[in-house]
Amino acid sequence: MFKNSSLIIAALLGAAVYSATGQTKGGSTVKSVVDSKKTKFISKPLVTSIYTADPSAHVFNGKIYIYPSHDIDAGIPENDNGDHFAMRDFHVLSMDRVGGKVTVNPVALTVKDIPWAGRQLWAPDAAYEKGTYYLYFPVKDKSDVFRIGVASSKSPTGPFKAEPQPIKSSFSIDPAVFKDTDGSYYMYFGGIWGGQLQRWATRRYEAEGSKTDLGKPDEPALTAKVVKLSKNMKEFSEAPRNVVILDAAGKPLLTKDHDHRFFEGSWMFKNNGKYYFTYSTGDTHMLCYATGTSPYGPFTYKGVILNPVQGWTTHHSIVQIKGKWYLFYHDTELSGKTWLRNVKVTPLTIHPDGTIETVDEFVK
Template sequence: MLTSLKTKLAGPVLAASLALVGACQSNPTKQETATEASTAQADTTAKKPLSEPLISNIYTADPSAHVFEGKIYIYPSHDIEAGIPENDKGDHFAMRDYHILSLDSIGGKVTDHGVALDIKNIPWAGRQLWAPDAAFKNGTYYLYFPVKDKQDVFRIGVATSKSPAGPFKAEPAPIAGSFSIDPAVFTDTDGSSYMYFGGLWGGQLQRWQGGKYNPNAPEKEPNGNVPALNARMAKLTADMKKFDGPVKEVVILDEAGKPLLASDNNRRFFEGGWLHKYNSKYYFSYSTGDTHLLVYATGDSPAGPFTYQGVIMKPVQGWTTHHSIVPIKDKWYIFYHDTQLSGKTWLRNIKVTEMKRRADGGIETIVP
């Protein structure tokens, strides 16, 4: 969910520079001209987006997708132009409500079901309604959301509905023991449900070391040769509204079985965790934040530990990257976002593309 004032050299700038060099060369041969044309065509193909935005009437991000009642439902953030300057705390991500989207099939028409939950209807909320997730159990749909309370501390709340499209009614208080951002709920084949959550920098995870919020903690996570800060997880009670036991750390190990270090920015957890299961293996995927990758690790239990495996998706246009992974009709799809419509990292648009696996269950890297 966060942003940075960093910018990256865009492909079109590089392409323009190469074109200028080519224009300065005199009398190219026919073979050279043909080669240049072929290369230009290849470049154009390579830069074609994997997917077009699923919806353009509003800005959306952080898509959490599920198949409910035979349809695909997406629970995204609803980006707005709040007029707040960019900073590493993400204050300019000042979202105030959720719109739920649905479609009958991949590539089908997307329906915007309108406002499903507004911040003004969450009794304990202060500001910044960030990336949500949803679940279904016991005939009820649950919407999990992070929002800062009136003391400006991120907590996670839950709202319920009898329809996957909402509207949802929020519980009067946040989930006891919850903190930080990016809730993602996974229900295992035995019916047990677990929530994964946490995010660094503006997500405040670094302020919860020791299990208690420290308002004077640094704005960013520790650096250097110390263990990285990891996501958190907790089992949910049968009514899906409380934690059933203590909050635990989601430990991610390297190939030698040692915890990833804080300095390992290309592999360590930053935000946007998601869990799915394939062939009895648990896949914990997440964003590396300031290095803009979506990566994954695998384990034999919903609680981990998980061993790092590789990159799912390389950087998208924009600073943030956030996803969900869903099986739909014998294929796997990854829902994600970029900034194709606006070019502004706080005004994003959601997309979807197929995610493929190798014979060993490993995930093939996607290059946007």
């Protein structure tokens, strides 16, 4: 969910109008940018009454439900740990069709509803199985370590009742749950820097300052995790595995390959028998995709889904609705501030050969 502010985006977007400030890992101040020649957006915010981000969209019983983060202005200065992303609850968005009226439903879950939670209720996802809706969420525990929890409800909009403990062996952020065609469920998760994934490189949590970076430039990059869920939808049925992303030569992507390697924001979908692992590059602010023949991977990098948007952070979902593909994403059109975002949706073109046409959110 959280991306570090980076000077790279200035190079990507060229001449810019500055709208919000932040800190790089080196401590220098940079600014969110919008190309001065690209002042129009291809889509509008779905809702304007609250700030929303990280949209996980699903179709349940013929209706579209979106499970986003709920951004608030907590008055906390920006930093690389993402402390300014101090979200406290979730609201589910719903609509009958793309382009139709969007309803902001009542609070579905709050930090106070989660017995083990401390702070920062970040990007969620949801699933439905045998009459019950499941909400998966990352939140820091009372020791300030991100874990992934699960809550359930008989309604897709909640309220959801959280389990008394986080999912055993869970860690980091950005859970994304995928149902395969055989009925099996898999969770993809992980996020670097503020999402703490790098602190689990040794399979044990490393305290602040001991393991807080991406790794050595010429080593295989830190990557997302994938795990099969148990039949009760509330546990892992196995130990999490690495999501291996390969280059065109069949070699694992390296840490230094910032334009291609995983950073956060996993999403999985299947099209014509092929598995698409999609994700954010984080500090280069692109959504990318890699394909494979198994939900476990390995996946081969194929290209960019979405070019950098206004506001640095990039997190998404991809859903087929009535035979058409759509990309749900966020930017900062409403506020111009990186921590006060708004969700959007735009059509997505997947060509007959399986390649995805790159989206640019600015009208040229």
